[in-house]
Structure formats: C-alpha cells, structure tokens
Amino acid sequence: MRSLILVTNNKGKIAEANAIAKEFGFAVRSPKKAYKLEIQADSLREVAEFAAREAYKKIRKPLIIDDSGLFINALKGFPGVYSAPTGKTIGLEGVLKLMKGVKNRSAYFECAVAYFDGKTLKTFVGKSSGKILESEKGSGLHGFGYDPLFSPGGHYGGRSLAQVDLLKKNSVSHRGKALRAFFKWYSNAK
Ligand code: ITT
Numbered sequence: 705m706r707s708l709i710l711v712t713n714n715k716g717k718i719a720e721a722n723a724i725a726k727e728f729g730f731a732v733r734s735p736k737k738a739y740k741l742e743i744q745a746d747s748l749r750e751v752a753e754f755a756a757r758e759a760y761k762k763i764r765k766p767l768i769i770d771d772s773g774l775f776i777n778a779l780k781g782f783p784g785v786y787s788a789p790t791g792k793t794i795g796l797e798g799v800l801k802l803m804k805g806v807k808n809r810s811a812y813f814e815c816a817v818a819y820f821d822g823k824t825l826k827t828f829v830g831k832s833s834g835k836i837l838e839s840e841k842g843s844g845l846h847g848f849g850y851d852p853l854f855s856p857g858g859h860y861g862g863r864s865l866a867q868v869d870l871l872k873k874n875s876v877s878h879r880g881k882a883l884r885a886f887f888k889w890y891s892n893a894k
Contacts, residue, residue: 705726705729705730705731706729706730706731707730707731707732707733708725708730708731708732708733708766708767708768708890709732709733709734709735709763709765709766709767709768710732710733710734710767710768710769710770711734711735711738711739711740711755711756711759711763711767711768711769712734712738712740712769712770713734713738713740714848715848716847716848716849717770717772717879718732718733718734719870720870720873720874720877720879720880721770721879721883723870723871723874724874724879724880724883724884724887725883725887727884727887728887728888728890728891729891730887730890730891732768735763739758739759739762739763740755740759740769741754741755741758741759742755742788743755744785745785746785747785747816748771748772748773748785748814748815748816748829749816749818749827749829751771751785751816752769752770752771752816752817752818752827753816753818753820753825753827755769755771755818756768756769756818756819756820756825757820757825759820760820760821760822764822765821766819766820766821766822767819767820767821768817768818768819768886769817769818769820770815770816770817770879770882770883771815771816771818772787772813772814772815772816772878772879773785773786773787773788773813773814774787774811774812774813774849774850774853774854775811775812775813775814776799776803776810776811776836777808777810777811777812778803778806778807778808778809778810779802779803782802783799787849787850791849791850796840796843796850796852796853799836799850799853800836800838800839800840800853803836809835809836809837810833810834810835811833811834811835811836811854812831812832812833812834812878813831813832813834813850813854813877813878814829814830814831814878815829815830815831815877815878815879815881815882815883816828816829816882817829817830817879817882817883817885817886819886819890826886826889828882828883828885828886828889829882830877830878830879830880830881830882830883830884830885831878831881832856832876832877832878832880832881833856833857834854834855834856834857834860834865835854835855835857836853836854836855837852837853837854837855837862837864840852840853840864840866841855841863841864841866841867842863842864842866842867843866844866845866845867846865846866846867846868846869846870846873847865847866847868847870847873851864851865851866851873852864852865852866856876856877860876865877
C-alpha cells in the first residue's frame, strides 16, 4: 500500500483520512512533529496552501494539509477560519450561547485539502451542509471538534455527526468530499 504524509496534530483527521485513503489503495501517516504553521487568512484554501508550502520546507516529501472550519450562516460565517481559536476559547458551549434563540440554524463545514510536492500545488475543497443543534449530542462518542453541535440533516434524523460512526461521517462530510476528490486526482496523476 502506498503511503502519503498528512501533516496534522489532529488524530481524528488521520483516522478519517485513512479510511478514505484506503478506498484508493493508500495509507496516510503524520510525522511525529507535525509542522503545520497556521496563518490567519480569509479562506481555508489560503490557510491550507500556506501550511503545505511551509511544511514542505521541513519535510521535503509530497504531503497534504487539511484545514477545516464550521461556518454558521446566522453568524455571518463565524467561526469559519477562526474555528480552531474559537474552539479553544469559548468552545462549543460558547457557540451554542451565541445561537440561543436564533431561528436560522443553517451551517456548513468546509475542508480544504492542499497537496504540495515542491512543484505542484493543488487544492480540493469539500462542503457539507446541515444545522446547528440546540444542544450538544453524542459528545465523546465519535468524531471530534464541533461534531456534537452539527447535524447533517436529511436522512440523519436530527442526529449529530458525533452520533454516527466514522464511515457514515465520511460518506457525507466536507473531509470525505475533499479527500475523495484529491485521491481521484492523485491516483491518476501518479
Ligand atoms: P491541525 O491544524 O493540526 O490539522 P486542528 O484540529 O487545529 O488540527 P483545523 O485548524 O483544521 O484543525 O480545525 C479547526 C477547528 O475545527 C478545530 O477546532 C477542529 O476541532 C474543528 N474541526 C475540523 N474538522 C472538523 C470536523 O470534521 N468535525 C468537527 N470539527 C472539526
């Protein structure tokens, strides 16, 4: 099985990415020291592309970066590109407070996967739409981050992404979409 480097400190991302990589005959692994340099920018694509170029300077091997965020429409896209610092400061509880009494609960996750091998820079973006629940559901069950707040809607009957297993999450998720598009391209390019 061919392997590819995913530079991240997030074990949840590695697990989800590995399940998708496997569909294409790949495995992903993260270096012990994940050289993921975060900048503040207007889009996840920019953040991922910058991080991919920076990580390549250290690692010197083809690699991918996954930069993701939760965009809440009623909050004009917040936390969006600020999802990581927001998670560490006000947390899920704080986001739920901001959404208290708000009728429009539509939101989406976005994931930008940037690949860089020293020459080619290629980025794939995936989105998944849903809504913000009234309270956390399934915390600590599956998934990570904002998953307990987010229901992908439709056939998930109000369950959060933390209440469905990894394969189900991957079948509808932002990460699933971005990584499948990436691996489709990568397996043809290689
Ligand atoms: P790395 O930067 O090391 O890859 P990270 O967790 O900081 O890990 P991001 O900057 O991409 O990754 O994530 C921004 C925030 O969004 C962070 O709080 C994550 O927990 C959260 N997040 C990312 N993907 C998610 C997903 O699929 N489900 C729920 N929350 C997610």
